[in-house]
Amino acid sequence: QVSGTSETIGQYLTRLCPPHIIVQREAHPAAMGRQAKKLMTLFNIVGMLLTGTLNTLCTKIQFTLVSIGIDGKPELFHKPWFATLNMMFAMFLVGIIDKFYRVCCEAKSGKLQTPLIPDLINPSNKPKASYSKKVLLVAVPAAFDIAATVLCAFGMLFIPASVWQMLRGSAVVFSAILSVLFLKRRLLSFNWLGLLLCVIGVGVVGIANVWGQEAAESHHHGDSGGVDPASMVIGMMLVVGGQVVQAGQVVAEEYLMKEVDLPAMQIVGWEGAWGTLMMVAFIFPALWVIPGGDGGHLENPLDTIALLQNSSSVRFVVLLFLFSCATFNATGIAVTSSLSSIHRMMLDLSRTIMIWGFGLAVHVYDPTSAFGEVWTPYSFMQLIGFAVLVVGQSVYGELLKIPGLEYPESVMPSPTPSASLNLMSPLPREK
Helix, strand or coil: CCCCCCCCCCHHHHCCCCCCHHHHHHHHHHHHHHHHHHHHHHHHHHHHHHHHHHHHHHHHEEEHHEEECCCEEEEHHHHHHHHHHHHHHHHHHHHHHHHHHHHHHHHHHHCCCCCCCCHCCCCCCCCCCHHHHHHCCCCHHHHHHHHHHHHHHHCCCCCCCCHHHHHHHHHHHHHHHHHHHHHCCCCHHHHHHHHHHHHHHHHHHHHHHHHHHHHHHHHCCCCCCCCCHHHHHHHHHHHHHHHHHHHHHHHHHHCCCCCCCCCHHHHHHHHHHHHHHHHCCCCCCHHHHCCEEEECCCCCCHHHHHHHCCCCCHHHHHHHHHHHHHHHHHHHHHHHHHCCCCHHHHHHHHHHHHHHHHHHHHHHCCCCCCCCCCCCHHHHHHHHHHHHHHHHHHHHCCCHHHHHHCCCCCCCCCCCCCHHHCCCCCCCCCC
């Protein structure tokens, strides 16, 4: 008992510290955990935005750097196949890091990884595929990824980084078409309207880019990368072709993921592993054998090594590209479940604005820089085309709903890794 009273020690402590305060104090660690989870999600979103922007910038910057080649002469670091290998290797690194994380952390906690698309896994209670078969199936989208990446890398040689980023928005058009042909998806009226606006937007961006280059040359505003309008058209065609292949990758993943119930991070890692293996074992030997303008080869890896050895700037940008590519894939996958379509669209929109703004700032600082982008009389036209493209993606993805049009009530399916990183709008719904 408490001295001078009839209360027991327990009653006295309860009066000083009411039960609801005790409950709040006990729940405090859980609240701290939720707060930490929100901060981690915010960190991943910011990381996805910054590293995604840095990834595109490094791709372009490395192609504008000059080093000493194997013949002792200065040359531009025009190595698109090497850039493709770097991207595959960066994805492979993501898989290695994920493996270490799962071994070190999740083995102790006993938690199991959540499958990529849980609502599509084993829908008819069929026997699950073996792990080796799942890994083999991942090689298919990896092959698509190599083809798409190298086409886009070649296109980047001829066009500004901002235009390259805008043209990537055409992937939603080809993904929709291929999903109708091969996945038997259906397009409603609002989907068709959105796709039409996307096509118009991409067309306006392309025309403004060519006309702007002609105006820049006629007014002697620098070389804007030293590329003539005809080469810019070729570059844009290569990028759009890359988006066709990228759409094929998205559709292939959507079809194959019904059997490959692996977590997204593992799929990215295995795609990188397969891609790196294909590049080293098959593609680079073929590039050495096929005649070309790179020291008698289509792309000379010995010349690439010499360029890296003779320029610290090239080495730094290549390493920065590896870091940004790996981090972009890791953070992008980490926040896929936390992002809606509008979040992904705003992130991609922000990336494009940052890339374009960086190019314009470089030109103001150094008008002779090959990386700088000139503000021409047609830049407003390019901006309008980009705005139309964004509106088209918003209509297609049901972010902007048009009165009077039919909209389904079913829930959008979960995106595959390629779709979550490369598409701002989802694939059409199933029939």
